[in-house]
Every structure is written in C-alpha cells, then in structure tokens.
Amino acid sequence: MDSKAYSGGLAELRELRDEIKPRLRDLVKLRTELDKLQARRDQQIVELGAYEKAKADRIATSAGVSVIDVVALVPSLGPQGTPSAPADAPAGGLSAADELPGPQTAVQPIKEPAGAPAPDLRPAAQPAADTATDEPATDTAAEEDQDLEAAEPLIDTATTSPPATPPGVEQERTLPSIPDGAEGDRWIYAEPNLTSKRPNFKQAARQMAFLDTATGVLVWQAGTVTLDLGRASVAEILTAVYATVSADVERIYITAGDPWHRNAARHQFLKDAVSEWLNGPLPEGWRVESSRGKDRQAGHLVHPRNPVGRWQRGNDQHTEIRSVGEWFDPAGADPATVRAAFVELWKALKRHWDDVVLMGSPSQTGRDLWSRTIPAKAGAKWADGYPVMSQEIRGLLHATAGQGRTELITPPRVPERVPGWYEADRTFAYAKHTWTSGVGVPQRMTAAGFAALSEKEQANALFSPSHWQVRVTIPKEWDHVGLLPAPAPGERAWHYPYEGGRTFTTWAGGAEINQALRNPIQPWKLEILDGLVWDKGDPLKDWSNKLKDVWKSLRALAQTHGDEQQRQAARLASRAVRSILLYGIGMFAQRPRITTGSVELGTGGEVPEIPDGARLTGLTDTHATWERNGGFARDPYAHPEWAAGVWSAARAALLSGPTGTTDPATGKPARAGALHLPAGSILAFRTDAIYSSVRPDWPYSGEPGDYLLKGAMAWEQTTPTADEEFYVLQSLGRQALEAEDL
Structure with a gap:
C-alpha cells in the first residue's frame, strides 16, 4: 500500500464513521424505548400475577415471553413440587403434551441454617x-x-x-x-416410567460428503471433484453438490471456508451472520426441513462457529450442512484426509461396537454408543435401565453444577510482569x-x-x-x-x-x-x-474404557503408519474420539430445550409474530431469529448427576491429582496440579489447562489425565489482563514450544 491508497482508505473510513454515527444514535434511542416498554411489560406481569386465579402460561402467551420468564418475575405462579408417582399412575407416564416447560418447583433462596x-x-x-x-x-x-x-x-x-x-x-x-x-x-424420586435402556434397533447410516468451500473441492465415497460455488451461499452449495452426487448423500461437512461467516463484517454478532446465511434464498423445490426421525432434527441450529442447516426437497430427500469443527480442528487438512479420518474413526470404533454408526455430531454419536453398553442380560444389575432423576433434581443440578473452570488471574493478584509463560494441558482429561x-x-x-x-x-x-x-x-x-x-x-x-x-x-x-x-x-x-x-x-466405565482403547489405537496408528495422509487422518480421528467422550458427557447434562427458528421480515421490514413464549435474538435485512426455552424434556438419557460428577472431578484434579508415574521419593503416584506450583504463579485456567509463570516439571506418560506441556516462553512477559491478550500469548507460547522442539 502506498501513501495515496492509505489516504484514500482514511477518507473512506471517515465516510463510514459518518454513516455509522446516526445509526448508533437511532439504535440507542430504540434500545431506550425498548427498555421502557419491557419494564412496563414486566410490571404488568407482576400486577397480573397477584390475581389469585392467574396462570403463568396465559400470561406468558399474552406477554410474548416464556413461562420461565413469568415465574422468575412471579415465583408464586411456579408449580410447587411433584409428589412421587402414585401406585395407580398410568403405565405410559406423562405424554409429550403433559411436559412442563421448566423446573416444577419455584427457586428457593438459600437460607443461612446451622451447618x-x-x-x-x-x-x-x-x-x-x-x-x-x-x-x-x-x-x-x-x-x-x-x-x-x-x-x-x-x-x-x-x-x-x-x-x-x-x-x-x-x-x-x-x-x-x-x-x-x-x-x-x-x-x-425417579421419574415414573422413564429409564435409560439399551436400544433394540440399529441407527440408520447416512451417506456423507466433505466440501472445502474455499477451493470448491468435494470428496465423497464415489470420488473427488472441484465445484464452482460462487459465493458459497446455501443455494449455490445445494445446487452444485446435488448436480454431482446422488440424493442419498444426506450430510455435507464443511472442512474449510466457513461460508456462514462471509458477511460477518456487516453484523455486530457472528450469530446474526450465520442466521442470514442459513436463511438465504433456496433453489426451487427446497425448503427448511420440517420432519424428524429417530436421529433427525428439524430446523436450523444457529451456532456462531459450528452451525447446522437442515433442508429437504420434496418429502424424501433430506440434507444437512454441518461444520467438521464439531468433531475436530481439521488443521488445514484437505477434504480427502478429513474423509479418511472419519473412515479410520469408524473402523476403530467397529472393533468394540458391531453396530456403530457415525451420527451427525460427536455428542449424538457418544450418547448412542453409550446406550449400547447398558446391561441387557436378564438378571444383570440395571438391565431394566438406569432411572432418570426427578425434574426438580435435574433442575437443581443444572443450576448448581458448572462445567470446566475458566479463570483469568490478573494483577494485583499476580505481578504485572512475569518471568515466563507456560501452558500445561491434561490429555483426554474427562x-x-x-x-x-x-x-x-x-x-x-x-x-x-x-x-x-x-x-x-x-x-x-x-x-x-x-x-x-x-x-x-x-x-x-x-x-x-x-x-x-x-x-x-x-x-x-x-x-x-x-x-x-x-x-x-x-x-x-x-x-x-x-x-x-x-x-x-x-x-x-x-x-x-x-x-x-x-x-x-460404573455406568460410564465400559463406554469410557472402550473409547480410551480406540483413542490409544488411533494415536499409535498416527505414529507408525507409513503414509503421511493416513497418519494425519489417524491424528484427526483420535481427536474425534475425544470429542465423542467430551460432548457425550455433556449430553447427559440435558439442559432445558432451546428451540431456535427464524421468520421472514415483511415487505416494509416489519417483524411478523414469533411463536408464543419466544424472544427475539437476532435481526438481519431479511429475517428475524427467535429462541424459545422449552424446559426439561422427558429424556430417557438425562443424567446430569453423571455429567456433574465428571466435571467436579476434573476441576478438582486441575488443582491436585495423581499422574501415571510413581514418585521415587514416596513410591506413590506423583501428583500434579495448580496447588503443586508456587503461590502467585498461576495466571489462568481453561477447562483442562493451567497457565503459569513457572515451568511445570511434571512427568508425562501419555495416559489420560497427564499434563502435557503445550506452550512455553522462558522469558519475561506482560501479564494478560483480558481474554484477547491471553489468546495472543497462548498462540505465541505454542509456536515458541514448537520451534524449541525442532
């Protein structure tokens, strides 16, 4: 860039600034008016809630909010607990129409009793x-x-x-x-007639294709082609792909290109850019999917980085566009290598599960594989299924059991300048x-x-x-x-x-x-x-042991295979196993159901009615996105007590826990964790990783739970005080360690 181009760029920037300013003023004005209206609405909800015959669901429908929002403002409208099921309860339990939209008992504030x-x-x-x-x-x-x-x-x-x-x-x-x-x-109590049982059917396999939207390279079982995708809109991808592959290909994994971020610069939030892309024009005959099967969900998932789009043509052809980032970071791998990783993953899992089917996401795959380890032999303990806790207990665990520890420790707790930067990450920790x-x-x-x-x-x-x-x-x-x-x-x-x-x-x-x-x-x-x-x-033990064995075998293949592409595929597949276990455990937590959707704006830009109980979450030039909290479903695989236990144990081990090697001084397992580093040296926690200003000297044997040094800079650094600064040091530390090992 020369000085003329630089000056021209500055002039253009000033023009953009002048265009943005009035819109910001309008936005602030609209936000102020909206806040006032919402305050009036909330006050009206409180006043109506005082009526002795008031119903939370009727107020929620009239207000355009969820029942949970109403109960939060008027706790007395919340259900007051559910007794144990009577002996004459119907065998089928509650129907879908009987499901409650949230925890059945209003939140009780913590008292200060004698402990x-x-x-x-x-x-x-x-x-x-x-x-x-x-x-x-x-x-x-x-x-x-x-x-x-x-x-x-x-x-x-x-x-x-x-x-x-x-x-x-x-x-x-x-x-x-x-x-x-x-x-x-x-x-x-346990929910009546709701248990986790071994399935008596096999999942339907879905044909997959792998597409790099940056290069247009498409790989599937029958071959490899390079497509002209234009700007890689949904319409262009569906048209180009299905002009090449047969209609039985039902999943298109995007390996690179992130087409849903093409217009990210036009939006304040990534989710808005994703929503705009998902809701773009469709080819003739296509529409957003509206049906669902045993392992199929309808509608789109608007996720900022790993969205899922679902469409159908006619009544028989269904397809999903998903990000392979759900499974692993492809790290620059081409579509052929990514497909090879899925093949290696399936082959490795097949050794333990004869009926294995790779489903759309690692979480779905993890839960399905776990369900096939539930005891089925007559007379075996839990052969009748694992009971699902009451909705009250599940709601309590949802509110009081966090996940991974994320913490940035800043001055004055630590010095503004530290002697080094080190990242120690627990391998396959969960x-x-x-x-x-x-x-x-x-x-x-x-x-x-x-x-x-x-x-x-x-x-x-x-x-x-x-x-x-x-x-x-x-x-x-x-x-x-x-x-x-x-x-x-x-x-x-x-x-x-x-x-x-x-x-x-x-x-x-x-x-x-x-x-x-x-x-x-x-x-x-x-x-x-x-x-x-x-x-x-030990409901998770057999499932976890099998996944650990698969993980180890793929890691070994990644080190010994003679072909570089297959080594890279095995490495990616081993990371997919980690995702299966990690997100599979997360599926047990069974958070309240969040339904998302979108509606097209009117010709004048007006927002049409959104479903009762939904709230507006995004607005583009053409669509409004909404979200609705559906409460806790009667999910037979809901076991937040298992997820909470794993998360708690992982957070505890981040502080102090045994390694896979023996301490020669004591003859017992050597211990590692933040409490085994000097006070004032811990700079951050990120789920399974510790960041410190001193180099951890912990043995590493490659076993699950061991700490692997992933980043190291043995010279003075400025202590990060914000996430942006933290991620810069994280990246630099990994690059420095990689250079040190060369």
Missing part, C-alpha cells in the same frame, strides 16, 4: 471408601494414597456467621436450594473421571442428618458420588488460588473465591469437597447445609 462441620479427611487412617476424585489403578476399589502432610485440626465447632460481601466485590447471584422438610423430600458415578435415587443428607452420622459414616458420604450445599470459610493465611466454585454475577457464571477469611455459600461436587478438605497446602473449613448422595456404580 454440620465436615470431618477431617486427612489422617492416615482413612475410611475404606473410594475417593471421589482419583481413579483406582485396578478394577477393584483402591484406597487413596496418604501423601498429605499433617496440619492443624480442621473442625471448629463454633458457629460463624458469614461476613458482609468484601468491598469492591459485586453481589453474587443466589443459587437455588432444596426446600425444607417434607416439601424438599418430595424431590427425591476419560480419567468416568470410573464411578452415582446410580439410582439419591439419599438426601440434611445438615441435621449429616451431624447425626459417625465420623466414619460422614467420610463415607463425602467419598461417595455426591453433590453438596456448603458454607465455606477460607483460612485467613490462604495465599493460593480458590478451590471451590461460587456463583458470580450473571447467568450461569462462576468464580473461585480465594481471599483469606472470606465465607460464602455454594454447591459443589464430592470430588471438590474432598479437595478442599485435604488439599496439600491447608484444609478449608466446610459446613454441610444439604446434600444428595448416590450409590456407587
């Missing part, structure tokens, strides 16, 4: 219960290693009241709790935490019930698969990272309090409770307020 002190779990004489944190070395239950140093007694029988929120700390949101007494006890899970209907453990147990019984409860409401007091001398998640301001947001002397109330899984009580630095004080304790079982 029962948790026992000291650190003495050498540990109970013969399995640890909820670490996987045993063999199939039999193994006692946890006793490598923790002795410290002062944990129990403080004096009752402490929580101090006021520290200055400068924004008010946290309040988590729900189980109602007191008989009302809360009615939550403890596979490490599937050896035991809670099964059956849980036992409720109130503070009074917990206090009445012997110390051994208390320890056994804490070592069982469990989920606890606790009041936490951090030791005054604490100077390391936080150990337990607490609700942060904002929906579904979590943070990790670390300030010495601070007291807070939260929910946490048994693995994290154990970590807080027996961490290698100093135990935290916990008071049990309430809890759910499940029997131990």
Whole structure:
C-alpha cells in the first residue's frame, strides 16, 4: 500500500464513521424505548400475577415471553413440587403434551441454617471408601494414597456467621436450594416410567460428503471433484453438490471456508451472520426441513462457529450442512484426509461396537454408543435401565453444577510482569473421571442428618458420588488460588473465591469437597447445609474404557503408519474420539430445550409474530431469529448427576491429582496440579489447562489425565489482563514450544 491508497482508505473510513454515527444514535434511542416498554411489560406481569386465579402460561402467551420468564418475575405462579408417582399412575407416564416447560418447583433462596462441620479427611487412617476424585489403578476399589502432610485440626465447632460481601466485590447471584422438610423430600424420586435402556434397533447410516468451500473441492465415497460455488451461499452449495452426487448423500461437512461467516463484517454478532446465511434464498423445490426421525432434527441450529442447516426437497430427500469443527480442528487438512479420518474413526470404533454408526455430531454419536453398553442380560444389575432423576433434581443440578473452570488471574493478584509463560494441558482429561458415578435415587443428607452420622459414616458420604450445599470459610493465611466454585454475577457464571477469611455459600461436587478438605497446602473449613448422595456404580466405565482403547489405537496408528495422509487422518480421528467422550458427557447434562427458528421480515421490514413464549435474538435485512426455552424434556438419557460428577472431578484434579508415574521419593503416584506450583504463579485456567509463570516439571506418560506441556516462553512477559491478550500469548507460547522442539 502506498501513501495515496492509505489516504484514500482514511477518507473512506471517515465516510463510514459518518454513516455509522446516526445509526448508533437511532439504535440507542430504540434500545431506550425498548427498555421502557419491557419494564412496563414486566410490571404488568407482576400486577397480573397477584390475581389469585392467574396462570403463568396465559400470561406468558399474552406477554410474548416464556413461562420461565413469568415465574422468575412471579415465583408464586411456579408449580410447587411433584409428589412421587402414585401406585395407580398410568403405565405410559406423562405424554409429550403433559411436559412442563421448566423446573416444577419455584427457586428457593438459600437460607443461612446451622451447618454440620465436615470431618477431617486427612489422617492416615482413612475410611475404606473410594475417593471421589482419583481413579483406582485396578478394577477393584483402591484406597487413596496418604501423601498429605499433617496440619492443624480442621473442625471448629463454633458457629460463624458469614461476613458482609468484601468491598469492591459485586453481589453474587443466589443459587437455588432444596426446600425444607417434607416439601424438599418430595424431590427425591425417579421419574415414573422413564429409564435409560439399551436400544433394540440399529441407527440408520447416512451417506456423507466433505466440501472445502474455499477451493470448491468435494470428496465423497464415489470420488473427488472441484465445484464452482460462487459465493458459497446455501443455494449455490445445494445446487452444485446435488448436480454431482446422488440424493442419498444426506450430510455435507464443511472442512474449510466457513461460508456462514462471509458477511460477518456487516453484523455486530457472528450469530446474526450465520442466521442470514442459513436463511438465504433456496433453489426451487427446497425448503427448511420440517420432519424428524429417530436421529433427525428439524430446523436450523444457529451456532456462531459450528452451525447446522437442515433442508429437504420434496418429502424424501433430506440434507444437512454441518461444520467438521464439531468433531475436530481439521488443521488445514484437505477434504480427502478429513474423509479418511472419519473412515479410520469408524473402523476403530467397529472393533468394540458391531453396530456403530457415525451420527451427525460427536455428542449424538457418544450418547448412542453409550446406550449400547447398558446391561441387557436378564438378571444383570440395571438391565431394566438406569432411572432418570426427578425434574426438580435435574433442575437443581443444572443450576448448581458448572462445567470446566475458566479463570483469568490478573494483577494485583499476580505481578504485572512475569518471568515466563507456560501452558500445561491434561490429555483426554474427562476419560480419567468416568470410573464411578452415582446410580439410582439419591439419599438426601440434611445438615441435621449429616451431624447425626459417625465420623466414619460422614467420610463415607463425602467419598461417595455426591453433590453438596456448603458454607465455606477460607483460612485467613490462604495465599493460593480458590478451590471451590461460587456463583458470580450473571447467568450461569462462576468464580473461585480465594481471599483469606472470606465465607460464602455454594454447591459443589464430592470430588471438590474432598479437595478442599485435604488439599496439600491447608484444609478449608466446610459446613454441610444439604446434600444428595448416590450409590456407587460404573455406568460410564465400559463406554469410557472402550473409547480410551480406540483413542490409544488411533494415536499409535498416527505414529507408525507409513503414509503421511493416513497418519494425519489417524491424528484427526483420535481427536474425534475425544470429542465423542467430551460432548457425550455433556449430553447427559440435558439442559432445558432451546428451540431456535427464524421468520421472514415483511415487505416494509416489519417483524411478523414469533411463536408464543419466544424472544427475539437476532435481526438481519431479511429475517428475524427467535429462541424459545422449552424446559426439561422427558429424556430417557438425562443424567446430569453423571455429567456433574465428571466435571467436579476434573476441576478438582486441575488443582491436585495423581499422574501415571510413581514418585521415587514416596513410591506413590506423583501428583500434579495448580496447588503443586508456587503461590502467585498461576495466571489462568481453561477447562483442562493451567497457565503459569513457572515451568511445570511434571512427568508425562501419555495416559489420560497427564499434563502435557503445550506452550512455553522462558522469558519475561506482560501479564494478560483480558481474554484477547491471553489468546495472543497462548498462540505465541505454542509456536515458541514448537520451534524449541525442532
């Protein structure tokens, strides 16, 4: 670029600025007017909700919001609990028309009852219960290693009241709790006639094609061609692909090009660009898919990076356009290599599942493969299926069990300049935490019930698969990272309090409770307020072990195969196995159903009516996108207690956990994690990864759960204070380590 072009560009930029300014003013004005109207609407909902015969669903329909939104404003309109199913309940259970749109009991604010002190779990004489944190070395239950140093007694029988929120700390949101007494006890049941059973059918296989929209290269079972895709709109892709392949190709995976982002610069949010692309004009005879089968869903999924578009031609031809990024990052692989990766994945899975079918996404595939490991032999335990928890318990777990830990630690907690930047990532981490899970209907453990147990019984409860409401007091001398998640301001947001002397109330899984009580630095004080304790079982173990075996075999193939393309395909396939397990576990969480859709704008740009209970989420020049919360479905595979247990164990192991090698000094498994690095050296957490200013010296054997050094810069860095700065250092650190290894 010369100076003339630069000056011309600046002039064009000023013109754009002048065009944007008035539109921003209009937008602010519209937002102000909208806020006022929404406030009036909410006030009207509250006033109408005071009427003794008011119905949440009728108010929601009239207001154009969801029932959940109405109940949030008027909690008294929420259902007040569902008793256990009576003996004469119909055999078919609830029909789809009977499904409730949300948790059946209104959220109960956390009270401040007297808690029962948790026992000291650190003495050498540990109970013969399995640890909820670490996987045993063999199939039999193994006692946890006793490598923790002795410290002062944990129990403080004096009752402490929580101090006021520290200055400068924004008010946290309040988590729900189980109602007191008989009302809360009615939550403890399994949904009638709803269990996870082994399927008695085989999934239908779908023919797939792989398309690079940047180059036009299309690969499918019958060959390879290069297409002219124009601007790669939906219409151009469907026309070009189905002029080449037969109609039985039902999935088109985009391997590169991201055509849904072509107009991203015109939109403030990526989802709006994706929505515009999905809702673009269609070739004659095509329409958005409106039917669904056993493994087919109707309509589009508007995801900012991995969207799913579904269309049909006539009544018989159906197709999906999906991103291969759902399965793995193709890392520049061409469509032929990506297809080879899917072939290798199928062949490797076939060794363990004769009826394996690769479905549209890794989450769907993971759940289907798991369902085919459910015991089916008559008389086997759980051969009749795994019961699904009550809607109340599922709603509680949805609200109180977070996923991976994401935290950026900034000055003044750490120096503004640090001596280095290191990324240590746990390999295939979730596979490490599937050896035991809670099964059956849980036992409720109130503070009074917990206090009445012997110390051994208390320890056994804490070592069982469990989920606890606790009041936490951090030791005054604490100077390391936080150990337990607490609700942060904002929906579904979590943070990790670390300030010495601070007291807070939260929910946490048994693995994290154990970590807080027996961490290698100093135990935290916990008071049990309430809890759910499940029997131990291994519903995920067979599924996980098979996936681990597939993962290992593909990794070995990636190192030994003589053909470079096949080595790359095997590497990609091994990453797909990781996605199958990772997203398969996420499917058990069964969040409330979110339905998305779009409607075409009127000729004057006016927005037509959207479905009752839906809210507007996006607006383009041609379409309005809406979203509706459908509440919790009667899903036979809904097991949030399993997902919550794995997530809790993974977060605990991020702090301290055994590796696959032995510590020569103790003869026990060497331990690794953030608490084994100096205080003040931790810069960030990202799900399975730790970022620090000192180089972790942890052994790596390639086993699930081991820490692999993925980035390293052994020179002074400016500490990141925002996500954008963090991702720059993450990328530079990986590049530096790769150059170091060359």
